[in-house]
Amino acid sequence: MSDLQQTPNFEDTQRAFAHLSEQELTRAKFLFQAVGNIRLVRIGKALAQLAHFLRIPVGWAIRPTVYSHFCGGEAIAECEETIATLAENQIHTILDYSAEGKEQESDLDDTKLRISKAIDATEDDQRHGFSVFKVSGIASTALLQKVAEDPKHLTNLESMAWDRVKARAGDLCERAASLGTPIFIDAEETWLQNAIDAIALDQMRKHNTHQAVVFNTVQFYRHDRLGYLQSMTRQAAGEGWHFGVKLVRGAYMEKERKRAAERGYPSPIQPDKAATDRDFDAGIRWCLEHLDCVAFCSGSHNEASNALLARHLQEAGISADDPRVWSAQLLGMSDHISFNLAKSGLNVAKYVPFGPIRETIPYLIRRAEENSFVAGQTSRELELIKRELQRRKQTA
């Protein structure tokens, strides 16, 4: 059992950025300055979407900038350096094949194969913490939506396609379970999520009998999800399996609100950020109080939530490296959290997205949008990077 080695210090920029050379740090500074400009991000998004749609090669612009900052490489082998650097700092990797929005069956099979290879890469390699997949990567979104909203009225063809989706998800979870690597199922838009939850529930019942192998994801920007977390915990306890859950705030807020307003139904999103924060932190506390049947990963770049996790672990006398408790961040973001939490002895992992540059564009756009901020204010990422550059200059 390992106690928290020390309270995590998120101000320790030396530790947070020790793995980045001066050149890489300077590139990161320019990158966060650029994505901090909302107008520039909007123009970049429109251009990237147009290029993606018209199949115009944009690798020359994207590879040296956003891509190399937020992604590990085009193939798993190219991610090796990133995986090794993270491991040297006690941070585990989560290889994330970031293809989205495929509709053809052959493309869905191909995505499944690539995710399978990422799962295979975890074999006998302790540097990997989890595997991950998005159900929309192995299912058409139209079908997912139909299953989520009207599962009783599928046509024969749709039923057969849905069986194939379940088989793909089943194969991925089976492979992960056979290698002993836990696997996350990412959460997506509300109008798809019931179908994703159904797949996750089947797989958790099957594989989580002794410990959590399959993890569903709960988005706390939804006002109904704390209740879902609690009812799933009770169901797992009642049925005798372990509920694996990744806690996140949620990545599709604008899209959710816009759709709800356009179609005239009540927004599924919390009334404000404070409500999301309150439920996220309540989710952490709930999971810590139910570790007899819950294993969880807090997927967040929020300093207060990560500090709360570390503090509650300590107060509850739970070992910092309890295998049922994890914190995860995305590559290229919040290194001050990942590296300092790992230094304090917590289980930490980072998503390392990989895949052809073209396929990662929707993911990169989300990252850029997430990092854009009100003009005149400096983002936390940028502030810390600048501080570290300054510190290095003074100590040179």
Ligand SMILES: Cc1cc2nc3c(=O)[nH]c(=O)nc-3n(C[C@H](O)[C@H](O)[C@H](O)COP(=O)(O)OP(=O)(O)OC[C@H]3O[C@@H](n4cnc5c(N)ncnc54)[C@H](O)[C@@H]3O)c2cc1C
């Ligand atoms: C390891 C990892 C895995 C992830 N997996 C998923 C996933 O499977 N599915 C998914 O959807 N997202 C996922 N995300 C993204 C995540 O949901 C958030 O978009 C992102 O992490 C920002 O939230 P935060 O907790 O890091 O920090 P913060 O910056 O504190 O929170 C920002 C978030 O708060 C919420 N928010 C902001 N303003 C408001 C408002 N006015 N009202 C209500 N809520 C508001 C939104 O969710 C916003 O993204 C993942 C993130 C990480 C780090």
